[in-house]
Amino acid sequence: MLTELSIRDFAIIDRISITFKEGLTVLTGETGAGKSIIIDAIQLLAGGRGSVEFVRHGTKKAEIEGLFTIDPDHPIYKTGAEFGVDIDEDGMVVLQRTITHQGKSICRVNGKLVTLGIMKEFGRTLIDIHSQHETQSLMDPERHIELLDVFSSSDLKPSLEEYRRVYDKYRSLVKRYKELSENEQEMAQRLDLLEFQLRELQEAELQPLEDEQLEEERSKLMNYEKIYQGIHDAYYSLYGEQRGLDWLSHAMTSLESTADVDEQLAKLSEELSNSYYLIEEMTFQLSNQMAELEFDPERLNSIESRLDELNRLKKKYGAKVDDMLQYASKIEEEIDEIRNKDSHLNKMENEIHELAQDAVLEAKTMHDIRTHTAATLSDYIHEELRGLYLEKASFAVDIQMKEGRSSDPALDGKPVQLLPNGFDIVKFLITTNPGEPLKELHKVASGGEMSRIMLALKRIFSRHQGVTSVIFDEVDTGVSGRVAQAIAEKIHGISEGSQVLCISHLPQVAAMADTHVRIEKRVDNERTQTAAAELNDEEKADEISRMITGAELTETTVEHAKELLVMAGKHKNK
Known part of the structure; x- marks a missing residue:
């Protein structure tokens, strides 16, 4: 579900932060207060097309950030793995969208920069937006x-x-x-190219891991003096009179004399003896390596020449010798395929x-x-x-x-x-009319009928699509009376399986809300701003009363509003 939404310098919104809850959240307010702007912001998080028109006048960028909490088996984990975005086991996903006054759009998922197309892939698993037009x-x-x-x-x-x-x-x-x-001509040209490439690779007489072995040998030859000096100094520090091994031998003899009177010293004596013989073996190895070391400038030149040739081939056939050998094998098969077409x-x-x-x-x-x-x-x-x-x-x-x-x-x-x-x-x-033939959805029904048909479909598919948040933007336009009540009940029914955010002008829908948020437009310091406030039970009744009358509150409308809330409560309990 969408847990937190933060918007800054977006359209008429200066700065706003809204905490959303589970179930059905209804957003109400006067026309032009900014309700649909909030939905526009969410749509941008879902990968919608941005515009410089969204950037608040006089500011450099608009910023939107949404925090989503998800279940462990949510499909977004697969999407994250596909696009290299880490999604922690705590089940939190943060979508961020920035639009600059120059029209540049910056998208992030859990802090990682992504393209708009990738953000849309994440958005489609989290948000499903429905409006009266779309x-x-x-x-x-x-x-x-x-x-x-x-x-x-x-x-x-x-x-x-x-x-x-x-x-x-x-x-x-x-x-x-x-x-x-x-295409015979293209195949003939392709065959000539492949045969040339295979011939070039075969003439190079490549050996597996050849480049790595040559680079290692070159490094030794180029650092001959450093290697020789290191071995020489190590050897003569250990071997000879009054050198390391001589003193270790003296220490070993001294401890051996105490081994029969102290069990702990006996163990130390044994460990020291083992260490002595290990270091003695190392000394022999150092002596052998020093004797075998030989600087051969001609061999170094030969290695440099071979590596130059390999690097030339790498530019055409692969980053490593093993890659080039695999490519040679592949084109050999293709050549056989073309020759025996x-x-x-x-x-x-x-x-x-x-x-x-x-x-x-x-x-x-x-x-x-x-x-x-x-x-x-x-x-x-x-x-x-x-x-x-x-x-x-x-x-x-x-x-x-x-x-x-x-x-x-x-x-x-x-x-x-x-x-x-x-x-x-x-x-x-x-x-929708008896006797009329069945037609495709988009070719049938009035606005009010279309809203109901869409809700019926959404009620069914929302159980199966796994979308975290379903958003309805004035989909109840053009209906009233018992149909309005039915729509309210269907929208709440959808919220039983997914979080639902709904902009509505219907008091029946507002009464069904688990959370009711009022969106207001204010003027501070000669600038228009949008604010959001979660309503308590008494404020809900007043707001629904205003939705009924469209004017000042009266005792009758307030009682009617309270009655709607009671009816909604009974429906939820059922």
Whole structure:
């Protein structure tokens, strides 16, 4: 959930900090007080498009910061791993967005600078914003298949994962097949280039780890004097009369004479003897190394020349010799593939056919699961629509197989086009008037009906999408009476599974709030500012009363407001 929101120098907001709680938070206030500006700020945290118009007049930058708390199994952990953003086990994510007066946008996730596109990936797992003008994925036919799959995730997930694995291999092989078969001239040029590269690498007679071994040997030769002097000094400090080993031998003999009278000294004597023989062995090794050391300027020149050649090849074929050897092996396979193109094409045709048939079978399994799930989803949606007084509305999920070309794989003799999610085209259809045909969502319904349809869909999908915070910006526009009460109950129902922030002008929605925040516009020092205050029970009743009358408080409207609060409390308790 969104726990803390801090906004500075954004539009008419000077500085504001709002603490949000679980459940349903309703934001109310006069038109123009800045309610939607707060939602705009949250939308920027979710990766929305910024503008210099958001920067408060006379300031250099607008700053927005949001603190989110998340569950251990939230999908944002996967997003963080994908983009290299650390998310601690304490379950806290901080999104930051800065827009300068010059139009520069700076995005951070947990303190790490990210692109706007990456911030949008994080935002989509945390925030879902719905307004009277923008209903995002629910109204977008391109996203309906994703929503249906989210609804049936537990049944569909294994088949979808297997399908995508096969589909990716299939698409990759089809692409390679086209490259091999379509352009003879390009293939001939490619073959010449690869043969030249392979010849150059083979003539270099590369050896595994050769560069590392040569660099180590060069370092020794270049530091010959330093190495020799170090070994020499160490050796003659240990070996010889009145040197280290001589004194250690004297100490060892002295302790041995006490070993039979003191058990503790006996142990020390044994440890000293072991140390003496170890150091003596080191002395022999130092002597051997000193004897073997030899400075060979010709060998150094040879190493320098070889490393120069390797560095020249590294610029073209890899950062290390092992990388170049791997590249040589790779292009050798590609050369063989091009030279024996016809046999490879035949082999690839068989592989493509097998992969295509495997993909079709998985896609058919997904099609069957989706068809079954669509019926269940329709039943759920109809139930929600009845609760919103759209009893005569009819909802359906239309699932059609994407027709393919003759060269595409076939199912039951009919070619189908394989897509990233199978071969299904999914559309949500609805009609609100009996006798009228089903049509796509965005082509049907008035503003008030659309708000209710969207809420019905959101009520279902919010349970499955895993979004941390759902935000409604005046989605209740154009409704009143019993429909307004139904909408209020549906919005609160969504808050049972996700935190909900809602801007509303409906007293029924405000009465249903678990937390009620009033947004006010003030003028201080001839500058307009926005402030936010959480209301207590008495202040809630007064605010709802103003929403009812739109004017001064009266005893009647206050009593009505209190009655709405009592009714809302009873509904929550149920």
